[in-house]
Amino acid sequence: MGDNSCNVKLHIAMLPWLAFGHLIPFLELAKLMASKGHKITFISTPKNINHLPKIPQPLTPFITFIKLNLPKLQNLPENAESTRDLPSNKVKYLKIAYDHLKEPVVDILNTLSPNWIIYDFTTYWLGPIAAEYGIKTAYFSVFPALMHGYLGTPETMMHGYDDRDDFLKKPKWVTFESQVKPSGFQLTKATENLSSEVENVSDAYRLGATIQGSDVVIVRSCFGFEPEWLNLQKELYKKPVIPAGLLLAVDNPDGNADWLETKKWLDMHEKGSVVYIAFGTETKPSQYELTQLALGLEMSLLPFYWVLIDQRGSLDEVVELPSGFEERTHGRGLVCRGWAPQFKIVSHDSVGVLLIHSGMSSVVEGFQLGKPLVLLPLSVDQGLIASYLVEKKMAYMVRRDDVDGLFTPESVADSLSLVMVSEEGKMYREKAKEMMCLFGDRKVQDKCLDELLHVLQMSLSCKE
Structure with a gap:
């Protein structure tokens, strides 16, 4: 000063x-x-x-x-x-x-x-x-x-x-x-x-x-x-x-009792190969959104770690994964229904892309750690943030119908494949590294x- x-x-x-x-x-x-x-x-x-x-x-x-x-x-x-x-x-x-x-x-x-x-x-x-x-x-x-x-x-x-x-x-x-x-x-x-x-x-x-x-x-x-x-x-x-x-974002030194097990699972996967999915504590996908998202993850064949909030309080309706989803993706994917040490997980070398709702805390954390973002905004404020990130070519958004919000499992799988591995999506991987210089x-x-x-x-x- x-x-x-x-x-x-x-x-x-x-x-x-x-x-x-x-x-x-x-x-x-x-x-x-x-x-x-x-x-x-x-x-x-x-x-x-x-x-x-x-x-x-x-x-x-x-x-x-x-x-x-x-x-x-x-x-x-x-x-x-x-x-x-x-x-x-x-x-x-x-x-x-x-x-x-x-x-x-x-x-x-x-x-x-x-x-x-x-x-x-x-x-x-x-x-x-x-x-x-x-x-x-x-x-x-x-x-x-x-x-x-x-x-x-x-x-x-x-x-x-x-x-x-x-x-x-x-x-x-x-x-x-x-x-x-x-x-x-x-x-x-x-x-x-x-x-x-x-x-x-x-x-x-x-x-x-x-x-x-x-x-x-x-x-x-x-x-x-x-x-x-x-x-x-x-x-x-x-x-x-x-x-x-x-x-x-900062790491929570208290950690998590299950972190060692989570780390062991992440260690088994190649660098940049895992999709991390989280929608924050405010937002819960509808049953339709959850089903399309799950089927898209399954179709992508990519390893994933999914922090899933399926109920907000005892009065809330529980949203459910498609029948047999966890059995069919066993070994390739993990679904965590409790609190997860997000900073530790996203910091891990095996995490290659974040699939998030565009909440500001998740955007900051992803870019701070140089991870490319695939966006699935669910609310108005998330939609505004997502449209800005897309406008600036900082991130890629899953394609949805503008009026009714419908989207397909294919659009989820294609978005993840594009940002994580394709030549066309290389710009998003490079942009994420560039954003580290600002966000970190x-x-x-x-x-x-x-x-x-x-x-x-x-x-x-x-x-x-």
């Missing part, structure tokens, strides 16, 4: 949304800030905090966890504290319960008086309250800038769009060339999930109001990845938009972090 920087140590509270695709990036940012000597108060529910990776010993004096209990709601199962505990149509009740944390969160702010609170898109009510207490606010987007840039100004998010079909073409506020857009079937799926009368506040309103009520916006991104979209965000929001870096560069990450902390410190008028 430069000579004019303020060197005051900050106290930063963090309040992520109750989803591990949000909790983990928030925790990674907390660890980076703590490594610079700043004090972090990390607020979530008991079960979520207990499931987070352990903090490295040198950082434990700087990070304090505060556990808040969710209120009991009629439609929310007693043990449900994150999105992975619920089918997608029940997540709205988790958001309603989350809104009831307003009072205990205000008590924490009143008691601790942090300099800043960094919070998520769901917490749309927090900005004005924090301002009353003289606490600065930052919205941290775990999504890249292209997603929010596509959605427009906070006012547009809050008060609606002219037409649903506006989402299927380039928005008028995007003034540069871009092919980024979701598919029609992803938009239909999102509309269905948001149309419930029970959910008191839509996701679009939450996001717009959160951005509007924040002092600054922090984005999981960097200018080397999406410069036009970051600049567009600044124009749309009329406030500071600061890249936090891509938040490099700690100097880029450190520069983003220093600039972010500088903004947060300078806003306090450098009071020692």
